[in-house]
Amino acid sequence: MEETGAIDFCALERELQAAIAADEKYQRENDAKFRAVHQKVASYEEFRDIVLASHLKPLEKKDKMGKKKNLLWNSYATQANDKQDREMELAQVRRKTPLVFVYTRKLIQIKGWDGLPETSADFYRYWRRCLKSGQERYQFLFQLGGKDLGRIFQADVGFGLLGEFLVVLAEHACREDREAVLQILQSLSGTKRFGLNVALLSQVEKDSCRDLFGKLQRMGRNCGADGLPEGTVEAGTAALQEEQNEAERETHLRGAGQRKEADDRLIKELVKCYCVS
Missing domain, CATH: 1.10.287 (Helix Hairpins)
Known part of the structure; x- marks a missing residue:
């Protein structure tokens, strides 16, 4: 209503159309x-x-057959132009989408892209289109880390992704990355509908999960009292004796033992979360 008492029929029509829609x-x-x-769909996804x-409707026959296909009278003469057009289209896509990666041991740089994926849709696109080998996918997970993965998948881990993560981690996890792998597993276990994703794992993915936790437990047992691999304990003993006194060494060993106990408790909790038998 306006001040004069007139009815705004345009506004009423807009409200009516919005209500109908x-x-x-x-x-x-x-x-x-x-x-x-x-x-009886298999999953929530x-x-x-x-x-x-x-809201989508199936195509009708007229939608697929409405236009006649024009045949080229000289296809050989147009092959060069078609190739140039495809190259131009591919170049435009590459400028918009980070399709080329440069991999190092601890870092993945994405050409044409300033940052890492912010949403689960971005991650899924990179994971499917750009990362072809297991090593590349492992490096990508390692670079993101548990904190960013937990943020990206805070709503839900896409159907099938959890199993692929477990397979990649089981194949490529090493002793130096043990702590980072545990953080990744812990962050993923805190996502919504995690129990459903675990229940939908295939037998191969369940076997990889079991192998992964077995590997992590062996890595923990193969460390010395101070949390370092056994080969480095003896080499560092002389330096510790020269630089630190007995009280400092005891404090260091006590802290390392507490960290190891915390890691062991974390692994036991994760074993329950991932239903590892």
């Missing part, structure tokens, strides 16, 4: 939910995808 959306998504339940795609 909202009601149609509700009915459409509600029907999609019942359809998904009737189909499939259920969600069916609901989100409820």
